[in-house]
Amino acid sequence: MVGSARGGREMAARWAVLGLLAACLASAAKESVLNMCMDAKHHKTQPGPEGVLHGQCAPWKDNACCTAETSTGAHQDQSYLYSFNWAHCRVMPDKCKWHFIQDTCLYECSPNLGPWIHQADTSWRRERLLNVPLCKEDCEQWWEDCKDAVTCKENWHKGWNWTSGTNQCPRSSTCQPFKYVFPRPADLCEKIWSNSYKYTLEHRGGGRCIQMWFDPAQGNPNLAVAKYYAQNRGDASPAPWAVLLLPPALLSLL
Numbered sequence: 001m002v003g004s005a006r007g008g009r010e011m012a013a014r015w016a017v018l019g020l021l022a023a024c025l026a027s028a029a030k031e032s033v034l035n036m037c038m039d040a041k042h043h044k045t046q047p048g049p050e051g052v053l054h055g056q057c058a059p060w061k062d063n064a065c066c067t068a069e070t071s072t073g074a075h076q077d078q079s080y081l082y083s084f085n086w087a088h089c090r091v092m093p094d095k096c097k098w099h100f101i102q103d104t105c106l107y108e109c110s111p112n113l114g115p116w117i118h119q120a121d122t123s124w125r126r127e128r129l130l131n132v133p134l135c136k137e138d139c140e141q142w143w144e145d146c147k148d149a150v151t152c153k154e155n156w157h158k159g160w161n162w163t164s165g166t167n168q169c170p171r172s173s174t175c176q177p178f179k180y181v182f183p184r185p186a187d188l189c190e191k192i193w194s195n196s197y198k199y200t201l202e203h204r205g206g207g208r209c210i211q212m213w214f215d216p217a218q219g220n221p222n223l224a225v226a227k228y229y230a231q232n233r234g235d236a237s238p239a240p241w242a243v244l245l246l247p248p249a250l251l252s253l254l
Contacts, residue, residue: 032114033117034114034223034226034227034230035112035114036111036117037065038065038113038117038128038129040124040125040126040127041124041125042067042108043065043066043108044066047063047064047065048064049061049063049064050066050067050071053066053068053109054068054071054072055071056074056098056102056105056213057071057074057075057105057109059215059216060105060109060216063220064111065108065111066108066109070108070109071105071109074101074108075101078166081104084167085166088151088152088160088167088168089150089175090150093146093148093149095145095146096145096149098145099146107129107196110222112210112222112225112226113222114226115226115229116130117130118130128196129193129196131198132196132198132210133202133208133209133210133225133229134199134200134209134210135202135203135204135206135212136200136204137203137204139186139197139199140185142185142188143182143184143185146178146188147178147179149177149178150177151175152169152173153170153181154182154192155193155194156192156193157193157194158194204221205221207224207225208225208228209225210222
C-alpha cells in the first residue's frame, strides 16, 4: 500500500511538471503570433525594419512583412503584385482607391495579424487571413467613400475572367455601384475578400479592433489588439502538441 501511494504521488508530480511545461510552450506559441508574417506570395519570412516604405504603407516601416518594392506595388494600378485591375468597370475614384491601397498595405505589411492566419489551399499562397476584426470607423468610411464606385462582383477573390492576364468581369455580370452590390458596410468589408475581415462595433483606439491605418508617431495600436485576441481565443489550456515538443529526457517521465 505504501509503495502504491508513493508511486501515485510520483506520477502526479510528473504530470504536474509536464502540464506546467506544456502550458509554457502553449504560452510561447501565443506570443509568437504577435509578430509574424504569412506564408503568402510577397510576404517576407520574418518581419523587420525596412527603413522606407512607400506612401500609405509607411506606418509599418519599423517592423514590416513587406519590402519597399512591395509597398510601391501596392499603390500601382494593375501592379506586378497580383495584376489586379481596380478599374474593371470604370475608373475608381481616388477617395475609394485610397482604402484599397490601405487594405493592401495592411495585408502585405502588418506583422500583427497572426491570430487570424489560417491555412489556404491555393496555388499562390499557403496561408490567408480570416475574420480580422476591423474597426467600425474603418469599415464604414471605406463603404462611404466607395459607395458610388462601380463593380461587377461581390467577391473579388474568385470568379474573374483572367484570359487577358488581368481580371475582367465575367460575361454574365453587370457593373453596378458599390452601394447596390454591398448594401451595408459589413457587406463590403466581409464579402469582398472572402471573409478576410469581420465588421465589428469596436472603435479605433479601443484595443479590440484592427486599424487599417495609424499614426506611427503614436505607436502601432494593432499590436495590443493582436495580443488581446491571442490571449482570449478560448484555447488557454495546454495544447496537446506542446507535449510533443518536450525534450526526450522529460518525455521519458511519461
